[in-house]
Amino acid sequence: MMTAVFQVALGGAAGAVLRYLTGLGMVRIVGHTSFPYAIITVNILGSFLMGLFVVAAAHRGLTHLSPLVVTGFxxxxxTFSAFSLEAVTLYERGEMISAAIYVLASVGFSILGLVLGLWLARGIFT
Known part of the structure; x- marks a missing residue:
């Protein structure tokens, strides 16, 4: 158990640092813009890497590295790869309705949660 926790912590730290550096790199490439280029870049790249890892790990017997790579790194x-994996897993199982509900509810309620958090915090702190 503690080995997995350590793997998640180590992978998470490395992944977060790389996300930060990717953000800095995107600012150098496209400049400061209102569009979140860095976030969309890491989400697409990370989802791609998750797809590669999940299949490679299953075929090479490396699923024990999932806490390090999938959950951690x-x-x-x-900010999106685990969500993408779960949505596609539901789809591949033939659970189309569940996949659609999951995607719509995750996006919709996450945005709603953010709006409610902003509203509450602004009511408290302003």
Missing amino acids: LGGFT
Whole structure:
């Protein structure tokens, strides 16, 4: 158990640092813009890497590295890869309705949660 926790912590730290550096790199490439280029870049790249890892790990017997790579590194690197994996897993199982509900509810309620948090915090702190 503690080995997995350590793997998640180590991977998460590395992923978060790489996400930060990717953000700095995107600012150098495209400049400061209102569009979140860095976040969309890490989300697409991280989802791609998760797809590669999940299949490679299953075929090479490396699923024991999932806490390090999937939960830790890619979880720290992206803001979207675990969500993408769960949505596609539901889809591949033929659970189309569940996949659609999951995607719509995750996006919709996450945005709603953010709006409610902003509203509450602004009511308290302003």
